[in-house]
Amino acid sequence: MQTKNEITTEWLKIYKNILEWDRNMVQLSNIAQVSAKEIELEEFPKWAAIAIVLGIMISKVEILMGILIIGVSVWGIYSWAAKNRKLKEQTVLSIRLNGGNTIYFNFYNKEFLEKVWETLKNIIADGNKKDADIIFNIKDNTMTGNASIFSNATIG
Structure with a gap:
């Protein structure tokens, strides 16, 4: 966001x-x-863990509904992990x-950002002379x- x-x-x-x-x-x-x-990384989606447990419980009564709830939960966890993997690469x-x-x-690119930061530091410290x-x-x-x-x- x-x-x-x-x-x-x-x-x-x-x-x-x-x-x-x-x-x-x-x-x-x-x-x-x-x-x-x-x-900052996004927090683990607690709703997904709760929904998996709920999906397992519901699947004992209504198998199709339980599988659907578990599937949505797994998708939520996968989406969270993919987004955090991408965020870890950013600075x-x-x-x-x-x-x-x-x-x-x-x-x-973290290394490039460090170079940009170091260059900005040198320019500002020098008074841009x-x-x-x-x-x-x-x-x-x-x-x-x-x-x-x-x-x-x-x-x-």
Whole structure:
């Protein structure tokens, strides 16, 4: 489930003092905090476990109804497991602005997110004195632009 401040985009671009994505931008000087974290996994669907027990009990009286309830329950557990498997692969770049709003960028490669985070850290710590011009391609997990800016980031 995506919130209004959660953004899935193919790229982020830093040009001088601007962080840009999909026709949106934020001044780097307006960033109060940047963090990289994993997405929280969904809780096990307790209803499915209860329904399996209920389905077993009902199947003793009405076999077809019991099997149907068990089938729906197993589907619910399978869907939960598949979604959590996908969420385990994702991470979020969280950017809190001076005004208090937080923007979340979805990443599908943890190692690449760490490189992006390290690069942002270097730019912000440097006060962007090197006039950054970088594109983070989230879709392909690549960075292009000023090599001097991310020379301190471990790029792999």
